[in-house]
Amino acid sequence: MQTHVFRRVLRAAILPAALVAWLAGCSSASDPYAKLKDTPLVSGHLHTVTLVTDDTKLVEQVQKDGYRLLPFPPNYPEADKVQGVLWDVPESVAKNAAVFAAPVDGPNLRVLVEPLPAAAPAADDAVTRAFFRNVIGTDVPQWPAKVVRAANVRAQVWTYRVANILDARRKLRENALAVMTEPVGITTPYLGDQKSMSLRAPDGSVVELVEIATQ
Numbered sequence: 001m002q003t004h005v006f007r008r009v010l011r012a013a014i015l016p017a018a019l020v021a022w023l024a025g026c027s028s029a030s031d032p033y034a035k036l037k038d039t040p041l042v043s044g045h046l047h048t049v050t051l052v053t054d055d056t057k058l059v060e061q062v063q064k065d066g067y068r069l070l071p072f073p074p075n076y077p078e079a080d081k082v083q084g085v086l087w088d089v090p091e092s093v094a095k096n097a098a099v100f101a102a103p104v105d106g107p108n109l110r111v112l113v114e115p116l117p118a119a120a121p122a123a124d125d126a127v128t129r130a131f132f133r134n135v136i137g138t139d140v141p142q143w144p145a146k147v148v149r150a151a152n153v154r155a156q157v158w159t160y161r162v163a164n165i166l167d168a169r170r171k172l173r174e175n176a177l178a179v180m181t182e183p184v185g186i187t188t189p190y191l192g193d194q195k196s197m198s199l200r201a202p203d204g205s206v207v208e209l210v211e212i213a214t215q
Helices: 017-025 057-064 077-087 091-095 125-136 165-174
Strands: 045-053 098-101 108-113 153-161 181-188 192-200 206-212
Touching (some): 077 091, 077 192, 091 108, 165 192, 165 206
Parallel strands (some): 153 206
Antiparallel strands (some): 098 108, 181 192
């Protein structure tokens, strides 16, 4: 099945670096997420954690840690392009993503390999908590179980399942919250038919919201 645009053409509206820095340095007193009404805006369930590294050794290490590589056929080329935009990585990096099933009850793991860009400014903890609680409807996501932290390994994307992507987009728009991409429909071997969009967390990581056709 070919990749199809859902509702409108996928649009990358990456937050300017200055705005990301402002959000990161924002104090809890001026926390834009603490002032939201009728929260949480989205009821998300963490489905997949995407780590990015500049070393392929992480792929071997996570398997030693108990993660099981999920073998999938090649992705559709257009889906690779769309996911690159959703995750804020080059298409070639998205194409070579490795996906693993968690060894315990928890989110799956995706590993991307690319030269690491400069790290985002440190985020205010209170702002980050308010973002995840009031926007996504969860606590701040935790580092993947059993995966050892390293200086060259970062959390790139937190993928949350939502019931209705258009309803999520409507609530974000009503609260004047910027997004990176508009909702888009694609088909992937990993999730099948899906509708996804992404936004930027205060710490610079990407939050992907995904509505999956099959349960």
